[in-house]
Amino acid sequence: MLPLSTPSESAEAAAGPAILLRGTSAGLEIVVAPDASVDAIGDALIARLEQSPGFFAGNDVSIRIDGRLPTGALARLEAITARYGMRIAEVGPPPRLRPQPVAAEPVPAPPAPPESIDDVPVIEAAPEPDPEPQPLHPLPIGWEGPRVLIGPVRSGVTLDAAGDLVILGDVNPGAEINARGNIIVLGRLRGVAHAAVGGERGFIFALRLEPQQIRIGKTVARAGEADRAGAGAEIAHATGKTIVVERYQGKVPI
Amino acid sequence: MGRAIVITSGKGGVGKTTATANLGAGLAQLGNSVVLIDADIGLRNLDVVMGLENRIVFHVVDVIMGRCSAQKALIKDRRQENLYLLPASQTDEKDSVTPEQMKTLIFELKNVFDFVIIDCPAGIEQGFKNAVAGADEAIVVATPEVSSIRDADRVVGLLAANSIPTSLVVNRISPHMVKRGDMLSQADVIEILALELLGGVPLDEEIVASTNRGMPASVNGRSAAAKAFMMIARRIAGLEVEAERQTGAGFFAKLGRALGLSPA
Numbered sequence: 065m066l067p068l069s070t071p072s073e074s075a076e077a078a079a080g081p082a083i084l085l086r087g088t089s090a091g092l093e094i095v096v097a098p099d100a101s102v103d104a105i106g107d108a109l110i111a112r113l114e115q116s117p118g119f120f121a122g123n124d125v126s127i128r129i130d131g132r133l134p135t136g137a138l139a140r141l142e143a144i145t146a147r148y149g150m151r152i153a154e155v156g157p158p159p160r161l162r163p164q165p166v167a168a169e170p171v172p173a174p175p176a177p178p179e180s181i182d183d184v185p186v187i188e189a190a191p192e193p194d195p196e197p198q199p200l201h202p203l204p205i206g207w208e209g210p211r212v213l214i215g216p217v218r219s220g221v222t223l224d225a226a227g228d229l230v231i232l233g234d235v236n237p238g239a240e241i242n243a244r245g246n247i248i249v250l251g252r253l254r255g256v257a258h259a260a261v262g263g264e265r266g267f268i269f270a271l272r273l274e275p276q277q278i279r280i281g282k283t284v285a286r287a288g289e290a291d292r293a294g295a296g297a298e299i300a301h302a303t304g305k306t307i308v309v310e311r312y313q314g315k316v317p318i
Numbered sequence: 319m320g321r322a323i324v325i326t327s328g329k330g331g332v333g334k335t336t337a338t339a340n341l342g343a344g345l346a347q348l349g350n351s352v353v354l355i356d357a358d359i360g361l362r363n364l365d366v367v368m369g370l371e372n373r374i375v376f377h378v379v380d381v382i383m384g385r386c387s388a389q390k391a392l393i394k395d396r397r398q399e400n401l402y403l404l405p406a407s408q409t410d411e412k413d414s415v416t417p418e419q420m421k422t423l424i425f426e427l428k429n430v431f432d433f434v435i436i437d438c439p440a441g442i443e444q445g446f447k448n449a450v451a452g453a454d455e456a457i458v459v460a461t462p463e464v465s466s467i468r469d470a471d472r473v474v475g476l477l478a479a480n481s482i483p484t485s486l487v488v489n490r491i492s493p494h495m496v497k498r499g500d501m502l503s504q505a506d507v508i509e510i511l512a513l514e515l516l517g518g519v520p521l522d523e524e525i526v527a528s529t530n531r532g533m534p535a536s537v538n539g540r541s542a543a544a545k546a547f548m549m550i551a552r553r554i555a556g557l558e559v560e561a562e563r564q565t566g567a568g569f570f571a572k573l574g575r576a577l578g579l580s581p582a
Contacts, residue, residue, distance in 0.1 A: 216512050218475035219468050236471050236510060237464075254510075 082108040085120075092120060092150070094141070095158065096129040105133075106140045113148045121149030128158045215251055217241060224261075237276055253278075265302065267316055273298040273309060283307050320351075322424045322434040323554070324453035326477075328469030330440030332461045333489040333519075336529055337547070338437040339367045341457075343534035344551025346401035350432040353392065353402040355424070357449035358439035359414065362406035369396060369532020370403055379407040382419045388426060397537065402431070412444045417451030424452030433554075442476060450477065456484040457516060457554075462491055462502040467510055474511060486513040487550060492521040517550035519543050 082100035086093050096105055113120065125145060127133070133141075133155065142152055211225040215233020221240075223229065228245035235241055239255035246266045247259045253270035258279040260266030266280050273295065277286045280302035297312040310317060325338045335358075342354045355378060356364035365371040376391035381404070388404070395401035404427075407414075427434045438449035450456065456477045460470040470486075477484045488504045495501035504518040522543035528535035535544040536551065553559050 218478075219471040221475055234510070234512070238468050238471060 083112065085109075085112050090126070091153070092123050092125040093128050094125055094145075096127060096133065096137075098129060098131045100134075102134050102137045102140055105137050106144060109141065109144050113144070117148060123150050124153035125150050126153055127155040129155070130158055210245070210248070211243075217255065219255075235270075235275075260302070267299055267301040269297070269299045269312060271297050273300065278307060280307055285309075320428040320430075320432045320434055321455060322428055322436065322453045323455045323457060324357075324436040324438050324450050324482075325457050325459060326438035326446065326449065326473055327440065327459045327466070328442060328473035329466045332459050332466050333525075334440070334459050335364050335367050335437050336525060337457070337459050337487060337489065337519075338364060338435055339529075339534040340525075340536040340544070340547035341551050341554065342401060342433070342435045343395070343398065344536040344548045345433050345435075345555060346395070346398045347537060347548075348551060348555050348557070349400075350555060351400040351402075351430070352433045352435060353404060353427050353431045355404045355427075355434065355436045356406035357420070357436050358445065359406045359410050359412050359448075360408065361439065362408050364437045365393075365403060365405045366532060367529050368403055368534065370405070371532075374405045377405045377407040378423070379410045379414055382415050382423055388423070397533075412439070412448070415448055417447050420448045421452040442473060446473075446476075450480060450482060453482055456482045457487055458484055458511070458513065459487045459489050460507055460511065461489050462496070462504070462507055464502075467502075467507060470511060474513060484513055485516045486511055487516050488518040490521045491518050516553050517546055519546040519550075 082097050082104040084095040084097075086095065094109065100108070127138075127141060138152075138155065145152055210228035210230045212230045212232065213223065215231050215235065217223060217231060217233070217235045217239040219236050219238025223239075223241045225241075225243040225245070227243065228248070229241060229243035230248045230250070231241065232250050234251040235249055235253045235255040235257065237254045240258070241247060241249075241255065242258040242261050243266075244261050244263065245259070247253075247257050247268045249257070249268075249270040251270070252272040253268070253275050255275065256277045256279075257268050257270075257275055259268045260281040264281040268275075268278050268280065275287055277284060278300050279285075280300065283302045283305060285300070285307040295311070298309055299312045299317065300307055300309045301317060302308075308317075325334050325341070327334050335356075338354055342352050346352045354364060354368070356362050357378070358364070359379060362377070365374055370393050373393045376386040378391065380386045381388045381391045392402040392404055395403065424434055424436070434452075436449050436453060439445035458470050458474055458477070460466045474484055486508065488507050491504055492501055496503045504515070508515050520542045522535075522541050524541035525535055525543045528538075528544075534547075535541055536547040538544055539548050549559055
């Protein structure tokens with residue numbers, strides 16, 4: 065039997081309950097103490113499952129043991145879990161003791177909050193050197209606040225904003241602007257705009273809304289064939305599965 | 319020190335080479351010393367438009383590679399004393415010169431000439447990078463077509479990234495088509511590209527004829543397009559220019575249509 069990595073955990077395991085039921089990102093796990101007997105394991109599991117019978121029904125469960133299950137334990141565990149509607153999917157060592165390729169499931173570190181406005185990821189994603197880095201002036205406001213950019217945003221330029229995006233000027237055909245928040249174009253929107261990237265609710269406002277395509281969340285709308293001459297300021301928002309464009313009447317219609 | 323101006327467009331076939339020849343000839347006629355550089359290496363044709371193709375011995379790649387002096391490669395125009403052409407090579411690749419080398423060459427030429435006009439190849443790849451490398455200013459040529467404007471918009475963005483001041487020439491405007499609503503007007507083009515307008519050139523058969531004759535139209539100055547090119551040349555040279563009377567009100571007729579979505 066392999067020793068546990070830290071003496072304290074080893075002591076805890078020996079002194080603690082024979083099993084531990086826990087939910088992980090990978091699913092439900094039964095952690096079995098390394099030196100528990102078959103009976104101890106069985107009794108402890110029944111005791112635990114009796115606390116909330118039926119709650120775990122239909123779930124797959126993994127057995128985690130640092131070492132090998134005592135003889136007969138697996139059959140006992142299968143019988144008990146089956147009685148409670150569960151199915152044993154896997155038996156293996158705890159994740160930290162698994163072989164490296166499996167153990168090294170990378171958990172992406174959450175991005176550190178930007179320290180200044182300069183760190184806000186408004187990225188010029190165009191493969192070409194960014195055609196217009198110069199005239200864009202970020203305002204010194206909170207990092208989740210709107211990003212204000214001076215247009216025109218020309219063909220071939222892609223802008224990505226972490227929050228709301230405000231463009232003073234036109235967004236020309238062939239340009240693409242994306243924002244996790246809402247998009248406000250104080251000019252003509254003639255390119256492609258995607259609001260609420262990764263979300264669902266959001267709006268796109270433009271003084272002249274003549275886009276090639278607008279996307280809000282996962283919903284996509286493209287320009288109709290007809291000319292939209294004469295329309296004033298308009299706002300597009302998503303209602304369920306469709307994008308609705310309406311005349312702007314001084315408020316956000318959602 | 320002279321001024322280096324690149325004539326570019328992104329899209330091909332909109333009249334870069336024609337504009338280069340006519341504006342060069344126009345500037346020379348106004349008394350400036352002018353050299354035209356054909357930066358379209360591998361696909362030279364400025365020499366044809368200028369009617370100088372049979373005089374080429376050395377070309378721009380020869381000069382850059384040090385195979386001959388710039389003086390030897392320069393071809394004097396047939397009619398104008400102070401107009402010269404530095405032709406492109408027809409056999410080399412676009413990447414046989416670097417932006418740095420172009421910069422050096424154009425700097426040297428600026429010491430001698432009042433104007434260095436660079437005819438840029440279509441596209442935004444190596445040839446474009448070479449052509450704009452040494453330029454102080456850029457003139458974007460666009461025709462009133464959605465495809466041309468789309469590409470011009472992209473190029474204007476790239477020029478802005480290189481901090482090159484850019485102005486606009488709208489080429490091949492057909493007043494009749496604009497009146498009928500079948501063509502974007504000059505005003506429409508300016509509105510979307512948001513650039514300072516140097517001038518508009520009407521669609522004119524005379525340009526095709528003069529191109530085939532190998533004689534820039536602006537030298538004669540009789541046709542409408544020739545007059546328009548001459549006016550743009552005056553404007554480049556910083557001379558007073560009268561209001562664009564020959565273009566007429568039809569050019570500026572507001573269509574009130576959505577540009578990006580209109581079926582032009």
